Amino acid sequence: xxxxxxxxxxxxxxxxxxxxxxxNPYPIWDELRTKCPVAHTNRFLGVYLxxxxxxxxxxxxxxxxxxxxxxxxxxVRPEPPPPAPxxxxxxxxxxxxxxxxxxLFMPDEVKKLEPRVRAICNDLIDGFINDKSxxxxxxxxxxxxxxxxxxxxxxxxxxxxxxxxxxxEILELGLHDDTVVMKAVQEMVxxxxxxxxxRKKHPTDDLISTLMNARTEDGQPLxxxxxxxxxxxxxxxxxxxxxxxxxxxxxxxxxxxxxRARLIAEPExxxxxxxxxxxxxxxxxxxxxxxxxxxxxGCPMKPGNMVLLAFPAANRDPTIFxxxxxxxxxxxxxxxxxxxxxIHRCVGAHLARMEMFIAIEEWLKRIPDFRLDPSRxxxxxxxxxxxxxxxxxxxxxx
Amino acid sequence: MSGTLKVRVDPNKCQGNARCKSLAPELFELDEWGYxxxxxxxxxxxxxxxxxxxxxANCPEIAITIDEE
Numbered sequence: 001x002x003x004x005x006x007x008x009x010x011x012x013x014x015x016x017x018x019x020x021x022x023x024n025p026y027p028i029w030d031e032l033r034t035k036c037p038v039a040h041t042n043r044f045l046g047v048y049l050x051x052x053x054x055x056x057x058x059x060x061x062x063x064x065x066x067x068x069x070x071x072x073x074x075x076v077r078p079e080p081p082p083p084a085p086x087x088x089x090x091x092x093x094x095x096x097x098x099x100x101x102x103x104l105f106m107p108d109e110v111k112k113l114e115p116r117v118r119a120i121c122n123d124l125i126d127g128f129i130n131d132k133s134x135x136x137x138x139x140x141x142x143x144x145x146x147x148x149x150x151x152x153x154x155x156x157x158x159x160x161x162x163x164x165x166x167x168x169e170i171l172e173l174g175l176h177d178d179t180v181v182m183k184a185v186q187e188m189v190x191x192x193x194x195x196x197x198x199r200k201k202h203p204t205d206d207l208i209s210t211l212m213n214a215r216t217e218d219g220q221p222l223x224x225x226x227x228x229x230x231x232x233x234x235x236x237x238x239x240x241x242x243x244x245x246x247x248x249x250x251x252x253x254x255x256x257x258x259x260r261a262r263l264i265a266e267p268e269x270x271x272x273x274x275x276x277x278x279x280x281x282x283x284x285x286x287x288x289x290x291x292x293x294x295x296x297x298g299c300p301m302k303p304g305n306m307v308l309l310a311f312p313a314a315n316r317d318p319t320i321f322x323x324x325x326x327x328x329x330x331x332x333x334x335x336x337x338x339x340x341x342x343i344h345r346c347v348g349a350h351l352a353r354m355e356m357f358i359a360i361e362e363w364l365k366r367i368p369d370f371r372l373d374p375s376r377x378x379x380x381x382x383x384x385x386x387x388x389x390x391x392x393x394x395x396x397x398x
Numbered sequence: 399m400s401g402t403l404k405v406r407v408d409p410n411k412c413q414g415n416a417r418c419k420s421l422a423p424e425l426f427e428l429d430e431w432g433y434x435x436x437x438x439x440x441x442x443x444x445x446x447x448x449x450x451x452x453x454x455a456n457c458p459e460i461a462i463t464i465d466e467e
Contacts, residue, residue, distance in 0.1 A: 102431040107416055271420070275456075333455040341458050345413040350432075 004043065014041045014049055016073070016285070016308060017175060022382050026325065029313035038299035044075045044175075046305035048290070049313075053337070055297040056314035059288060059307055060342040063091050066288035066307060068344060072171065073287045073306045073384060076178045081185060084233035085226060087344065094343055100214045100222070101230065104207060107350045113148060117355055120147045121362040129366060129395070133373055137247045137391035144359050145242035148351070149235060154206025155195060162191070167240050172383050185232070192231050196224060207234075234348070241283045242352045244387020245338075246359045248281030249274070251388050252327055253360070254372045259329050264368055267361070273329035274356050279336035280327045282312035285384040286340060311337050312386060369397045403442035404465045405450050407435050411461035418453035418462060425450055434461075 007018045010028050015021065021028055029051045032039050037052040050056045059066050067090050069080045083089065085097035103109070124143055128134040146160035166184045174181035192208075199209050211227045222230075253260050263270055288307040295301065315336045318324040339346035346352070372378065376392035405425055407418070414432035418425070424446055426434045442450045442464075454462040 099431055102414065106428065106432045107419070275417075332452065335456060335458045335460075337458050339415070339458075342413060345415060350416065 011036045011039050012041070013043065014039050014047075015043050016049075016384065017382050022380050025312070025386070026316060029310065029316060030325075033313070033317060036299070037297040038301070040299075040305075044073050044306065045077050046302075047073050048296075048299070048301055048305055048307045049310060050296065050307065051310055051313040051317075052297060053314040053317040053320040055299075056309055056311065057337065057341055058296055059309060060337075060340060060344065062294070063094075063343065065290065065292045065294040065301070067291045068094075068288060070289045070306065071287045072175070073308045074175045074178075074181075076176065077306075078178050081181060082189075082225070082229060084229040084236075086230075086347070087233050087237065088229075091343065096216055097226070097230070098343070098347065100211070100216070101234075101347045104210060105347050105349075105351055110350045110354050113151065113351070114354060114358060116151055117144065117148055117358045118362060120144055121359055122366070125362065125366050132396065133392065133394050135390055136250050136393050137243070137388045140363070141247040141250065141359065141388070141391070142239075142243045144246060144355055145239045145352075148242075148355055149238045152207045153195075153231070153235075154204050154208055159191075163235055163239055167236050170236060171240065171385060172381070175383055188232050188235070189228055192228050193224075196227060237346070238348050238351065240381070240385050240387070241348075242355050244283035244381065244385055245278060245281065245352060246356050247388035247391050248283065248386075249277040249356060249360055250363065250393075251372070251378060251391055252277065252281065253364075254370055254391075254393055256327070257371075259327070260364065260368065262329065263360075264364055269330055270357060270361060272331065272334075274353060274360070275334050275336065276327060276329050276331045277356070278338040278353075279315045279321065279331070279334055281386070282315050282336065282338035283385055283387050284338070284346075285310045285312060286344070287384070308384065309340070311340060367395055370395050371398070401467045403447055403450050404467060405436045405440045405442060405453070406463050406465070408461045408463070409433065409435065411459045413459050413461075415458055417456040417458070421456060422446065422449035422453040426453065 007013055007015050032051045037055050039049040041047050068088055071087055086094050089097050124140050128139055147157050150157045166188055169180050169184040195208055203209050214222055286309040290301050290303050290305045293302055316324045339349040370393045373392035373394050378388050379390040381387055381389050412433045418434050419428055427437050428434055450464055454464055
């Protein structure tokens with residue numbers, strides 16, 4: 001199909017897949033925040049775009065007017081795809097579905113994976129540390145969440161490229177073509193059916209078995225469809241997001257030697273710095289469907305439209321974050337909403353934080369000096385996720 | 399001289415971000431789903447006041463209140 005027309009009016013005709021947005025969305029959001037806190041486009045069958053912290057939060061909390069049955073803004077709007085609870089669930093079903101996942105992703109649970117993630121990072125670094133350069137997005141940041149999630153699921157790490165293909169089809173290629181999404185979902189169902197059936201015969205102690213054995217509040221086991229949906233959610237939501245967040249953090253550190261030096265000298269600052277990277281480079285925007293007419297920040301919102309919930313834009317709102325466009329690695333007050341707020345707060349947030357922490361800590365230990373490769377460009381993902389997809393770095397001192 | 403501080407997590411607002419637990423583990427703990435609540439009656443021991451304010455300033459749900467007694 002032909003490419004959509006380039007955007008010339010971001011207030012009335014925005015497009016989150018426009019190359020200008022992909023290259024650098026921050027000036028666009030700054031403009032919108034001052035001109036129109038909730039912009040609208042007729043593209044993608046009608047979408048609102050809140051860019052202030054206040055408007056984004058208000059929509060997150062208002063599950064009465066805004067449904068999660070669709071969470072990806074696309075230019076086709078068929079019947080909602082098979083549910084992936086709890087991200088596609090609304091109250092009251094949401095709580096039941098989320099409570100099944102929450103205990104599996106508590107900070108203490110996630111901590112058990114730490115040694116494994118540390119080993120994964122070092123194994124990946126071993127692969128390129130003797131070279132003078134590397135594409136960190138292709139050889140490091142991508143494989144940390146892939147290997148972490150495959151370890152949790154109890155599935156082969158080597159299937160990682162298959163997951164990347166499905167995610168690319170669902171979140172990028174499928175934005176304009178439903179058959180691509182449906183085919184990816186069917187392939188995922190077939191893939192997980194094999195793993196679920198195997199565990200019916202021989203139970204294991206991984207996350208797939210845990211979900212199969214989970215019981216709802218009224219003591220009922222989850223249906224295979226529920227287990228499948230939750231597995232698709234965890235796979236799709238855990239890989240590109242964390243790949244992006246680690247990549248953006250390394251991208252910043254590659255061009256900011258003072259922050260590198262400070263994190264090496266003051267490693268106790270790293271958790272605070274990670275929160276700042278999450279704020280400044282929030283990877284994910286979510287979506288909602290307007291179900292009933294309402295008004296947010298003075299903007300009337302009509303049913304049938306989608307909302308692109310731009311957490312990355314909210315996190316750059318200068319009325320909430322002083323020097324919002326500066327990365328301040330010791331920022332003390334940081335109420336960022338990179339993981340969303342309200343009932344849909346990202347269930348994997350603590351896992352993502354841990355992976356980011358270990359990935360940056362191990363990288364700085366072994367590669368304290370690195371910089372962007374001036375001869376090869378950094379490229380960014382397209383759509384509702386933002387992170388480096390090629391991150392060419394030169395390793396070692398200049 | 400300022401009085402004793404008391405922290406409280408509003409269970410209707412907390413979504414389990416656990417920023418408070420991470421910044422002030424002496425003052426907050428998590429339940430079986432990861433939602434936070436204050437330890438004991440929320441009284442902040444002397445010397446931990448800064449941690450209490452820090453936890454409050456980093457809660458994205460604005461779920462933490464601090465009373466000065």
